[in-house]
Amino acid sequence: MGKFRLRSYAAVIAVLYMCSAIIDVAFAEIQPRLEIFPKQEVQRKPVGKSLILTCKPMVPDPNLVSDLQWKDNLNNTILPKPNKVYYPLYDSRGVRLPQVTGRNQPPMYTETLPGESLALMISALSVEMEGKYYCTASYANTELLETSVIIKTYVAITWTNAPESQYPILGEDYIVKCEVKADPNPTIDWLRNGDPVRSGDKYVVQTHGLLIRNVQESDDGTYTCRAAVIETGELLERTIRVEVYIRPVITYLPNTLEAVEGKSFATNCTATGKPVPEISWIKDAAQQNVATADRFQVNALTGLLNINSVSQDDYGTYTCIAKNDAGVVDQKTKLNVLVRPQVYELYNVTGVSQKEVAITCRSKGRPAPAITFRRWGSEEEYAPGTQVDDERIILEQHFDEERGESTGTLRIARAMRTDDGLYQCIARNKGDTAYKTGHITIEFPPDFTHMKELPPVFSWEERKANLSCLAMGIPNATIEWRWNGRPIKDAYDKNLVIVGTGPRSDLIVHPVARHYYSVYKCIATNIHGTAEQDIQLKEARIPGFVEAATPRQITATTITFDIRGPPTEIGLPIIAYNVQFKEALNPDWSTAFNRSWSPDSPYIVEGLKPQTMYNFRFAARNLVGLGNWGVNLQQSTPRRSAPEEPKPLHSPVQNDKEEPVIVSPYSDHFELRWSVPADNGEPIDFYQVKYCPGVKIAGEWTEFENQCMTVDVAETTTFEMSRLSGNTYYHIDLRAHNAIGFSSPASIIMKTTRGVDVIQMAKRQVLSSAAIVGIAVGGVLLLLFIIDLLCCMTVRMGVMATMCRRAKRSPSEIDDEARLGSGQLVKEPPPSPLPLPPPVKLGGSPMTSPLDEKQPLQTPTGSIKQNSTVEFDGKFVHSRSGEIIGKNSAV
Ligand SMILES: *[C@@H]1O[C@H](CO)[C@@H](O)[C@H](O)[C@H]1NC(C)=O
Numbered sequence: 001m002g003k004f005r006l007r008s009y010a011a012v013i014a015v016l017y018m019c020s021a022i023i024d025v026a027f028a029e030i031q032p033r034l035e036i037f038p039k040q041e042v043q044r045k046p047v048g049k050s051l052i053l054t055c056k057p058m059v060p061d062p063n064l065v066s067d068l069q070w071k072d073n074l075n076n077t078i079l080p081k082p083n084k085v086y087y088p089l090y091d092s093r094g095v096r097l098p099q100v101t102g103r104n105q106p107p108m109y110t111e112t113l114p115g116e117s118l119a120l121m122i123s124a125l126s127v128e129m130e131g132k133y134y135c136t137a138s139y140a141n142t143e144l145l146e147t148s149v150i151i152k153t154y155v156a157i158t159w160t161n162a163p164e165s166q167y168p169i170l171g172e173d174y175i176v177k178c179e180v181k182a183d184p185n186p187t188i189d190w191l192r193n194g195d196p197v198r199s200g201d202k203y204v205v206q207t208h209g210l211l212i213r214n215v216q217e218s219d220d221g222t223y224t225c226r227a228a229v230i231e232t233g234e235l236l237e238r239t240i241r242v243e244v245y246i247r248p249v250i251t252y253l254p255n256t257l258e259a260v261e262g263k264s265f266a267t268n269c270t271a272t273g274k275p276v277p278e279i280s281w282i283k284d285a286a287q288q289n290v291a292t293a294d295r296f297q298v299n300a301l302t303g304l305l306n307i308n309s310v311s312q313d314d315y316g317t318y319t320c321i322a323k324n325d326a327g328v329v330d331q332k333t334k335l336n337v338l339v340r341p342q343v344y345e346l347y348n349v350t351g352v353s354q355k356e357v358a359i360t361c362r363s364k365g366r367p368a369p370a371i372t373f374r375r376w377g378s379e380e381e382y383a384p385g386t387q388v389d390d391e392r393i394i395l396e397q398h399f400d401e402e403r404g405e406s407t408g409t410l411r412i413a414r415a416m417r418t419d420d421g422l423y424q425c426i427a428r429n430k431g432d433t434a435y436k437t438g439h440i441t442i443e444f445p446p447d448f449t450h451m452k453e454l455p456p457v458f459s460w461e462e463r464k465a466n467l468s469c470l471a472m473g474i475p476n477a478t479i480e481w482r483w484n485g486r487p488i489k490d491a492y493d494k495n496l497v498i499v500g501t502g503p504r505s506d507l508i509v510h511p512v513a514r515h516y517y518s519v520y521k522c523i524a525t526n527i528h529g530t531a532e533q534d535i536q537l538k539e540a541r542i543p544g545f546v547e548a549a550t551p552r553q554i555t556a557t558t559i560t561f562d563i564r565g566p567p568t569e570i571g572l573p574i575i576a577y578n579v580q581f582k583e584a585l586n587p588d589w590s591t592a593f594n595r596s597w598s599p600d601s602p603y604i605v606e607g608l609k610p611q612t613m614y615n616f617r618f619a620a621r622n623l624v625g626l627g628n629w630g631v632n633l634q635q636s637t638p639r640r641s642a643p644e645e646p647k648p649l650h651s652p653v654q655n656d657k658e659e660p661v662i663v664s665p666y667s668d669h670f671e672l673r674w675s676v677p678a679d680n681g682e683p684i685d686f687y688q689v690k691y692c693p694g695v696k697i698a699g700e701w702t703e704f705e706n707q708c709m710t711v712d713v714a715e716t717t718t719f720e721m722s723r724l725s726g727n728t729y730y731h732i733d734l735r736a737h738n739a740i741g742f743s744s745p746a747s748i749i750m751k752t753t754r755g756v757d758v759i760q761m762a763k764r765q766v767l768s769s770a771a772i773v774g775i776a777v778g779g780v781l782l783l784l785f786i787i788d789l790l791c792c793m794t795v796r797m798g799v800m801a802t803m804c805r806r807a808k809r810s811p812s813e814i815d816d817e818a819r820l821g822s823g824q825l826v827k828e829p830p831p832s833p834l835p836l837p838p839p840v841k842l843g844g845s846p847m848t849s850p851l852d853e854k855q856p857l858q859t860p861t862g863s864i865k866q867n868s869t870v871e872f873d874g875k876f877v878h879s880r881s882g883e884i885i886g887k888n889s890a891v
Pocket residue numbers: 347348438439
């Protein structure tokens with residue numbers, strides 16, 4: 001038997017024993033018997049309780065009592081509790097273990113109490129322990145004493161399943177659990193918030209609890225489950241707090257999400273419910289809660305998902321899970337990761353003409369990029385499918401959205417040589433566009449079309465000829481030569497040398513004999529085919545006779561010819577025409593003059609004498625040499641005369657039906673230019689330009705005669721007309737002059753542009769630059785004057801001081817000084833420190849110069865000079881006496 005201790009019982013028993021002792025003393029000499037305390041014959045006790053029954057002998061002499069014992073309901077003697085013996089226990093290392101006590105207590109045992117009583121101790125009453133228990137003893141070895149007691153058990157009201165807080169779910173039926181155990185059976189009724197609950201549609205009282213149909217939030221409250229046992233009079237209440245829970249509902253989660261690779265990303269999954277649901281995110285592919293991944297953060301309360309730096313692998317479906325005590329709900333969404341496209345494969349390809357060639361471009365990105373192509377240098381991209389303008393070309397596109405890859409293939413059926421070239425692959429998605437360029441090489445058989453139009457090769461006088469043969473073709477063609485049907489090999493003929501084997505080969509022919517002037521065949525071969533080209537070597541000759549040469553224009557010193565050359569061969573053109581000429585009186589051609597013209601230039605013979613008869617003969621020249629002289633022509637020059645008309649070098653603007661007009665780009669000046677005409681035997685000494693403003697009224701030209709200007713120009717063929725009026729027509733007559741007279745006038749109409757502002761600007765600029773010079777000079781003079789004045793007044797030095805001193809001298813002395821020029825400043829101080837230069841007569845200044853010319857020019861010495869004519873040489877205006885007016889200023 002195990003150890004057992006009941007200290008509290010022992011105390012009670014001790015008290016009982018004292019009482020019995022007192023009673024013993026009081027009632028001595030009584031009948032020996034046994035008595036059981038408490039005294040009731042039937043002991044009714046709830047299951048699980050502990051119990052002590054004390055058997056006490058009531059005898060005259062307690063010392064004679066022996067064999068006192070308890071027998072249980074099956075008539076077995078109940079043993080006393082074994083003595084407590086403590087054996088020290090040690091563990092394997094020799095450490096003493098703490099004492100273990102009170103574990104294996106027997107369900108019932110006896111214990112001897114002082115005063116010869118024997119207690120039956122039941123630590124926990126069970127239903128099986130019900131029955132009759134005997135206490136027996138012998139007295140004085142003769143008398144057998146016996147008494148009994150009946151132990152009856154009952155089960156008290158116990159809540160076997162009646163939680164004090166219960167959470168039904170909104171919208172569902174729920175049983176508020178209240179499972180009660182009691183023996184005899186209890187009756188149950190319910191109160192809600194203090195009021196009795198009646199069974200009906202809403203509430204049904206059931207064995208295990210109260211059924212609430214279609215739970216609403218208003219069903220929250222305090223429910224009381226009341227259990228009563230009529231037999232025992234036991235009544236027990238249990239208060240149950242009912243709080244209605246709501247299953248979670250995901251209220252916000254987009255169907256698809258879009259993130260950009262490398263960027264951060266956030267989205268929400270919002271859910272309602274009671275209690276507030278806890279939200280988690282699962283990545284479906286990995287079946288992994290994303291909160292465990294580094295770059296992800298999830299706020300379980302708000303459902304906010306953050307991704308720090310989105311990677312391509314984050315692409316996929318995700319499940320948002322909202323969970324509370326009422327339930328779990330989930331919803332899926334797809335995260336698309338926008339990945340910038342990247343072309344990772346584009347190989348150069350080689351195709352063959354007339355066969356199909358295809359170039360493939362592979363690209364990654366999300367969404368899977370669309371791939372197109374375009375030819376390098378072209379803006380236009382190929383459209384998916386067959387091209388409208390070229391049915392040979394088909395663009396195929398394949399997308400693998402799941403893997404974020406796409407492929408584009410450009411297929412060219414019946415490839416042509418023109419398809420050869422660079423092609424750009426363009427991979428495009430929402431994020432960006434990527435490019436890569438590849439090459440399509442189209443191989444083709446050798447081709448000589450580029451050589452079809454080539455002329456024969458010419459040679460003469462046994463010159464070596466270079467027969468050059470270049471074959472187009474990919475891959476490069478190899479070339480062999482044939483002559484008269486036989487291949488030309490090394491050392492076949494020392495006069496035939498082959499340089500190069502392809503794609504170009506030169507056959508150098510040394511035509512030492514007639515038969516080398518012949519046709520040679522160039523044969524080009526590559527893996528795709530063969531082509532042939534004949535090249536002819538021809539003997540070249542000098543040109544034939546010039547067919548005709550006729551004078552077109554004759555002046556006293558020049559003749560211009562029209563020449564019709566001899567027939568030529570392709571590849572052997574005329575490179576020059578030669579003319580020889582001599583005076584007809586001279587019979588010797590060996591002393592004739594020579595002149596050579598390149599073809600198509602003006603064929604002019606110059607330097608002829610007037611009124612002289614000449615012989616001319618002509619010959620043509622080609623690479624071989626000069627042809628024979630032909631077209632013997634006799635022509636005399638006319639007598640000397642005035643020059644030919646000069647030709648103005650301006651391109652007029654031709655208006656409808658109107659005279660051509662030359663437009664000056666300026667409003668106030670115009671530069672007239674012309675070419676030197678034939679002088680007809682006397683040198684040109686000057687040109688005369690006459691120009692008059694005028695108007696055109698009803699097609700009738702009217703000049704303002706009084707505003708006409710006439711200027712002679714020598715040694716140059718340009719003339720700058722200045723001080724013109726804007727937007728005005730000028731009629732210009734240009735004549736050349738020689739000793740014999742004036743040429744006929746070359747007439748043009750010139751119009752100045754509008755542009756008053758331009759004139760004023762120009763004027764202001766002239767004035768201001770002159771003024772700046774004036775101010776500078778005047779300023780220096782003034783400064784000198786002031787310094788001098790100060791010196792004079794303070795230290796009595798300087799020019800002024802000298803002047804002041806001299807002022808006291810005689811006038812004759814002063815005159816002497818004046819002649820030396822030192823006292824001029826004081827004697828005649830300049831009226832203004834800013835002496836403005838007079839108008840500069842640039843370019844003849846026709847509007848003002850006549851006025852100026854009529855006014856006497858005041859020189860510093862006071863002399864008067866009259867100029868009658870003015871000449872212009874393009875830089876300065878000269879007076880007849882040779883003095884330069886433009887430089888004749890008062891400074
Ligand atoms: C493709 O061809 C282009 C142009 O001919 C060349 O520059 C490039 O290196 C080639 N690429 C490859 C991979 O051969």
